[in-house]
Amino acid sequence: MRNLQKEYDVIIAGCGISGLYTALKLNSNLNVLLLSKGDNGLSNSSLAQGGIAAVVDNPDDSTQLHFEDTLIAGGGVNDKRSVDVLVNEGPDDVKELVRLGVDFDRDASGGLMRTLEGGHSRNRIFHHRDNTGYEMTKTLLERVYELPNVEFSEYTAVYSAERLPNGGFRVNLIKNDEHIDVYCRFLVLATGGLGRVYKYSTSSSVCTGDGIRLASEMGAKIKDLHFIQFHPTAFAGNDNGERFLISEAVRGEGAKLLNCNGERFAHRYDERAELAPRDVVSRAIILEARRTGSDKFYLDITEKGEEFLYRRFPLISSKCLENGIDISKDWIPVFPCQHYLMGGIAVDLYSRTRVYGLYAVGECSNTGVHGKNRLASNSLLEALVFSRRAAQDINEKAQAAFELIYDEADYVQDYSGAPVPSELADEIREIMQRSYFVFPDAALARQGLKSINSILDRLRVGKFKKDCTYEEILSLATVAAMVLKEIL
Ligand SMILES: Cc1cc2nc3c(=O)[nH]c(=O)nc-3n(C[C@H](O)[C@H](O)[C@H](O)COP(=O)(O)OP(=O)(O)OC[C@H]3O[C@@H](n4cnc5c(N)ncnc54)[C@H](O)[C@@H]3O)c2cc1C
Structure with missing residues (x-):
């Protein structure tokens, strides 16, 4: 791999769906x-x-129904303008995926297959097994590898950046344990969520949560970080x-949720039973666990038969077999x-944060689409729609090219110090796991926050080496504190 250049028009941090789609939709002269x-x-x-x-292309469904289902799942606190954009523009992005070569499952006549998942009133989920x-x-x-204007850098992390006085950004990267400064006109955060702040995720x-910490330190607004989704049906056999995940689609295909006595119970908590939105089913499980005194729960999909199950769920069936x-x-x-x-990072309809030139897309962003609970x-879909919109906005703004003005001498820093105790990461995860799980509880959050704050003090005061381990632990502690503060 060649050395990094000093300057870029756009740096995208993150190579999941949102980062990749942004790269694909940027003009080729950038x-x-x-x-x-x-x-x-x-x-x-x-x-x-x-x-x-x-x-x-489904006459039995409508974007209005998709809009309503999204709002019902989200508890009505969704940003309706964002949901409107999502459901109305999303279909074209799905067609674009097909054009780009994504191989969605098709029926015997060659039409795209659609399945059902919890909270959806129609079969509208496109899938590849x-x-x-x-x-x-x-x-x-x-597709992105084919683009001559896009350079990849794997095993390269960004934890800090700052705005240059005349526009654009200095971005500090850690690659091969070395700090490198690069400069760009636009910075897109596509760094994903904060799941690993929990013990079980x-x-x-x-x-x-690196992108969220970085954005916050740069002055972007962080909103509703305690809107965390706890999926009801993760495989409970291992302890790492x-x-x-045992996908919602398994319940969509008819799986029954059973308690420790082998009884169905979800209907007692919500009439939509197993197909209620995720937050509702998760709460039902926790309440049922309290009622029965057991945390043993099961999904039963045996009635579907081996032939169907191994074809429809090859990944889930083989992972389960391993266990x-x-x-x-x-x-x-x-x-x-x-x-x-x-x-996450609050953004507008074009994924712009309140810091000029700084964008956030995908799971690290908060477009308001999902409200309190994602359908x-x-x-x-959100990752595609709002990444494309970020790229559109950057394409437009980039037409007014501006020079990046900086003096590298201004940014020389000392990154040396003692190695940070890596077990702090597990400590943070244990604290989060007991401080906020499914039901927010102010007393637990207060206790947890006290412990997290003392870890943060330790990280800030100690003379630690500023390597990836240190930066990642700092991100975990920072986002953990943000989540818990919102619950108080
Ligand atoms: C098990 C599972 C099943 C799911 N199933 C579905 C589903 O069926 N349908 C659905 O709609 N959603 C599903 N989701 C959610 C969905 O997959 C994610 O929300 C979405 O893919 C997030 O995409 P992203 O591009 O924002 O981030 P990610 O795909 O998480 O990518 C994050 C990227 O950021 C990079 N990164 C992170 N930190 C840094 C840093 N400091 N510096 C540089 N790079 C960094 C990572 O290396 C990675 O490339 C599922 C999620 C999980 C975990």
């Missing part, structure tokens, strides 16, 4: 750097299973941090865990 903290394929986008929701995100990421990566290891569960014969042990962030399969 010189773009696309960063990923780990391998290019490591992201929550690659993990997405169920699919992407949109109303495409049960690994839609991997298929989308792989295809978009292939479905998120990939790269989602540690990253929990494997000794044959989903065509056995019940799948499940329990809620952290899954998604609805809040299943709306986040990939």
